[in-house]
Amino acid sequence: MDFPFFNGQLITYGFFLLFATVAIASALLVVSVKNIMHSALFLALFLLSVAAMFFIFDADFLGIVQILLYIGGVIVLILFAVMLTSRVSSQLIQQTNEQKFLAIIVCIFLFGMLSYVIFTSGLKGFERPLVEGGITRNVGQLLMTVYVLPFEVASLVLLAALIGAMVIVGKKDE
Amino acid sequence: MVNEYLAVFIFLVIALGFTVAGLVTAFLVRNSNPNAEKESTYECGEEPVGGAWIQFNMRYYLFAILFVIFDVEIIFLYPWAVVFKDLGLFAFVEMVLFLGILVLGLAYCWKKGHLRWE
Numbered sequence: 001m002d003f004p005f006f007n008g009q010l011i012t013y014g015f016f017l018l019f020a021t022v023a024i025a026s027a028l029l030v031v032s033v034k035n036i037m038h039s040a041l042f043l044a045l046f047l048l049s050v051a052a053m054f055f056i057f058d059a060d061f062l063g064i065v066q067i068l069l070y071i072g073g074v075i076v077l078i079l080f081a082v083m084l085t086s087r088v089s090s091q092l093i094q095q096t097n098e099q100k101f102l103a104i105i106v107c108i109f110l111f112g113m114l115s116y117v118i119f120t121s122g123l124k125g126f127e128r129p130l131v132e133g134g135i136t137r138n139v140g141q142l143l144m145t146v147y148v149l150p151f152e153v154a155s156l157v158l159l160a161a162l163i164g165a166m167v168i169v170g171k172k173d174e
Numbered sequence: 175m176v177n178e179y180l181a182v183f184i185f186l187v188i189a190l191g192f193t194v195a196g197l198v199t200a201f202l203v204r205n206s207n208p209n210a211e212k213e214s215t216y217e218c219g220e221e222p223v224g225g226a227w228i229q230f231n232m233r234y235y236l237f238a239i240l241f242v243i244f245d246v247e248i249i250f251l252y253p254w255a256v257v258f259k260d261l262g263l264f265a266f267v268e269m270v271l272f273l274g275i276l277v278l279g280l281a282y283c284w285k286k287g288h289l290r291w292e
Contacts, residue, residue: 015183055179056179061252061253064249064252065249068245068248068249068252069245069246069249072245073241073242073245073246074242076238076241076242077238077239077242080230080234080235080238081235083230083234084230084232084234084235134256136252136253136256137253137256137257139253140253140254140255140256140257140258141257141260141261143250143253143254144254144257144261144264144265144268145261148268151250151268151272152268152271152272152275154250154272155247155250155271155272155273155275155276156275158243158246158247158275158276158279159275159276159278159279161243162240162243162276162279162280162282162283163279163282163283165236165239165240165243166236166282166283166286166288169232169235169236169239
């Protein structure tokens with residue numbers, strides 16, 4: 001029964017490799033395509049493949065957050081920001097990558113730093129989280145019992161963000 | 175866990191395959207005879223006016239921000255909805271309080287006239 005090539009872990013690895021490849025390819029396209037609108041759409045694809053990786057590693061709540069907030073919210077804001085800039089109508093928005101070499105150096109350093117942190121932190125890959133009934137259920141349970149106060153304070157933070165945004169953006173209606 | 179989301183993955187593959195197959199079939203079957211009129215942008219049968227890439231009205235951004243704020247709120251609703259039945263009235267009151275505070279913000283925007291489109 002314990003056939004090494006047909007157990008779930010290998011399939012999980014396969015799916016991880018698939019989505020990791022999509023993520024890296026789309027991330028490279030984000031910074032290399034000329035049209036800034038296409039960049040934003042490839043960013044959505046990148047975020048979606050990261051969400052898929054969250055699902056693969058049992059972090060389904062994070063996956064939902066990734067899809068709802070990053071793809072639903074952040075991409076909408078980025079697309080709006082692109083559409084609202086005045087230069088969009090004259091088609092002048094083109095990705096130029098003027099600081100290419102500096103960016104590559106920074107990326108290499110960031111990669112080295114993150115690798116160092118990950119490999120020295122003692123994290124073990126492919127370990128099932130020790131929660132029963134799924135992460136979302138546990139998050140909900142804790143949010144409603146132990147962390148009630150932070151939960152309610154979060155709504156106050158959102159209220160502040162809402163009113164702050166309205167005051168800044170909707171100025172002329174005073 | 176892979177099994178639970180296998181159906182989602184199959185849907186993804188079918189959706190991608192359907193799109194690609196449709197485009198490829200259309201590419202193989204159609205004949206190509208372009209002229210200037212055919213290649214112009216379709217705008218409900220009218221002559222197109224200007225480009226499609228125009229600068230949007232700033233007011234749209236306000237609604238985008240509103241959407242993002244309520245999007246964050248939905249993140250809190252989602253784990254609540256999973257455990258809501260087990261925790262009963264207490265969780266319900268908590269969520270009413272949470273939503274009540276946010277409705278206050280929406281009421282403020284409404285009162286200040288930010289939601290009105292002029």
